[in-house]
Amino acid sequence: MAQVRFMVMYDDESLDVSLTDGSRLQVSPCGSEYLLEQAPPPHPLQERRRARHRTRFTISRHRDLLRDVLKFRNKYAAQPYLPEELIPKHLRQNLTSEVCEVAWPSADSSTLTRDSSGGVAVSSVDGHAQLTLSGCGQEFTAEFTCRSSRDQNRNQNQNHQCSSSTGVSDTDDTPTPAEFPAHTRVLQHHSRLHPPPAWTHPLYLALSQWEAQRAQCSDAVGQSGAAGKERELGHAHIPPSETVVKTRLPFPVPLTCPAPHQHRWRYGSGASDWSDLSASAELVRVVWCQGIIYRLIGGAVPVVEVSAADGSVIRSNGVLAEYFTHYRPSASTTVESVYYLSALPPDQPGQPYSIRTVLTRASRLLQCYKQASSTRTPIMPQCCWRTVEVKQCEVSVMSDVQVEGTGQFQALSDGTAHINFLDGVQVQMLWNTHTPAQDSVPLSVRAELCQLTLPDGQQHLLQVDGGGAYHRYLDVAGRWCNWVKQSYLSPNRVQHLYLNLRNLTLISQ
Template identity: 35%
Template structure:
C-alpha cells in the first residue's frame, strides 16, 4: 500500500492488511509487525518478528525480496546478501574494481527504446544509463559484487591496492629485481591472502562463498590472486535535478543525444539544458581525458552491520496507520506512484507516475506544479503547469488522477 525511505535510508512498508515492515538503514535487520488477528483479544499486542535479513525464513522471503529491491533502487549503497539472490541472477565477475569507463561524446552510440528512452552503455558493458523520454529522470543499471563480511571486504580492498601497487612497480621496472621494497610488497600480499584463508568463520557461515566462488593460489612467487566473484545487476532510479557526481558524465552523454533528437524544437532543448546543471558543464567538453570518463559505481554494503545496537525501529501500533509518515522521508511509493523529496535550501517534490512523465513542484511557489510529459505523435516534451486551486478534473479512461497525485504531493 505504501513504502517509504527515510533520510537515513531505512525502509518502512505498510501493507493493506495492516502489517508493517521496517528495514534497518544498513539493510541487515528487519522488524515485521504482523496484521491484527480478528480472533485475538483487543488488548493483546500485535505479533512481532525481528530477524536478520539474510537469515530470514521462507515465510518472509518474498516480503524481504520486495523490500530490498525497493531499498536498493533509491539508496546510495545496495545491500546484496547472497542467500536472498537466486542463482540465475548471479553472474561471475573477475574483479572487485568498481570503476567503469564511459565512451567519449564523439564516439558514443545511443540506443533508443520503444517508449522514447535513450540508453548509453559503458565501454566494457558493466553499466548502462537510461534517460526517460521527458529528460527529467534516469535509471542506471550496473554490475555489483555481492555483499561480503566486513573484515573480508577490507582485505579485498587492501589486496586490490597491493596488486595495483605491484603492477606499477612492474611497469616502472621491466627487469624484476630483488630489492627489499619489492620483497616487502610480495610478503604483504601473501600475508593478506593467508589472513583471508585462516580467518575464523564467526562473522559469516560461508566465508569463501560470500564474496567469491573460488580461490586459485598461483604456483609461482607472484602475490596476485585469481578469483571469480559473484555479482548481480543493480537498478537505481535518480532525478536529473539531483545528480550524483558519478553519474554526471554518462548523463551528459544521454542528454547530448536527447538534445540532438529534439534539435528542431528550440524550447525543448533550452528546457533540457536548464534541468541538469551538472551535466551542462560536461556536454560541451568534446575532448575529455580517460580519467574524467571513468567513474566508480556504488559498492554493496557488508553483510554484517558493525553497530547493530543502533538499530531503532519505530514501535507503533498497526491501528495508528496514518496516510502520510511523520519522519523526514526521502522517497515515498504509494499505489504505483513514486514521490521524491528533493532537498536543498528550498525543498521540492518530484512525482513519477510511471508513464515516463514527471510532475515537479516549484521551489519558490510551492502551490504550482509543472508536468513534463512527452506527446505520443510528435515525441516532443510538453510542459503543463497546475495550481492547487485549479487542478484538472479526472477523465474516464486516464491512467492516473492528476488531481489526486498533485494533492498528495503537496501534503
C-alpha cells in the same frame, strides 16, 4: 502472504512497509536487519506479535517479501545491500574479478542509443553499467554490476584489490576461485535534479544526445535546454567529448552491520495510509503508493517529484509549491503542462491515474517534509551506515565524570553532551551553542533542545524547559551542560561558577 500497501524510505535509508493485512515490516538503514509486526489482534488486551531477524537468514515465508523490499531499498539508497542468500540463482553472475569502476565512451560514440519514447541509453565500454535517460528528460535509471555484500574485514581486502588493480602490486592478493563473490545487476532510479557523482558524466552524455535530437525539431528548444543542462551540471568537471572517463561504481554495504545497536525501531500501530505520514517528525525521502513514486528532494527550497508508471514526471515549482509541472515524454519533444493545486483538472475516463489524487498526496508529503526540516535538530543520533564518517571526525572527550548514584556525564569537543543515567535513560544535548555564557540568563528560559532515549528504545525530542514527566532528567542534564559551558568557555570564572557534581542526584519519585 499479504500484498504491500505502501513503502516509505526515510532520510537515514530505513524502510517502513505497510501490508494489506495490517502487518508492518521495518528494515534497518543498512538493510541487514528487519522487524516484522503481525496484524493487530482482535482483542485490545492482546499484545501484537513482533519478530526481529537478520535479513540474510529470513525464513522462507518472508523471503519473497524481503527480496522485493530490498529491491526497493537498493533502488533509492546510496549503497545497495546484497546478501548472497537472497540473490536468485538466475540473477547471479560469476566473474573472475570484482567490478569496481567502469569506463564511459566519448560523446560521439555509437554506444548512445535512442528508444521510441525519446529516451537515451548510455552503456559503458565493458558493458558493466548502463544509464537510461527517460523520454521526458527529467529522471534516469542506472543499472550496473555489483558484487554481493561481504563482512567488513573482507570488504577492506576487496577494497585493497580494487585500488591495486589499476596499478602494479608487489604482493599476490588474488583470491582463489572459491573466494570470488557473486555478482548481480543493481537498478537505481534518480532524479535529473539530484544526480549522484558516479553518474554525472554518463548523464551529461545522455542529456547532450537528448538535447541534440530535440534541437533538430526546434533550435530554440535545443538552445534553452542546453543552457538549462549547463546550469544543472555546471559544478561537475565535464571532460572533452573525445575523452574516455572512468568512474567508480557504488559499493555495497557490509553484510553484517558494524553498529547494530544504532538500529531504531518505530513501535506502535504505524501508518495505515499515506495520510498518516503527517504525524511523523522524520524526514521522508521516497514513498511508493499504488505504483507511483513520490520523491522528496531537499535543499534551500525542497521540491517533490512524482514518477508515474507512464514515464511522465510531475514536479513542484520550487518556491511556488502550489504549482506543478507535468513532463510527458514524446519521440520529438517534451509536452509540459502546469497545474494549480487549487484548480486541478477533473479526472477523465481511461486515465492511468488520477492527477487530482496524486498531486494532493504530493503536496501533503511536501508540507510534512518542510515541517520535519524546520524541527530537525543536529543532535540526532548517527545511523549505522554513517558510523564510518563519525569515526573519521577528530572528536575528543573534554570531560568525563562518573557521578555516584546518578550516572556518567560526558562532554565532547564537537559541542555535544551525552548523559547515561543508572536507570537506563540517556540524554543528548548541546553544551556549546557558540554563544558566550551569561550568568544573567537562567537555564529555564533558554529554548534548548535535547533528545531523551528511554530504556525500551523510545525517543523523545524535548525542550530543556519543557518540564513534564522527564523534568528531573532534563534539569540534571541542563545543569551539567551549563557547568561545562562555563568551565570551558569562560575559564576565568570557573572558581565562583563551579558546580559540585555530587549535587547532580536525581529527585526520587
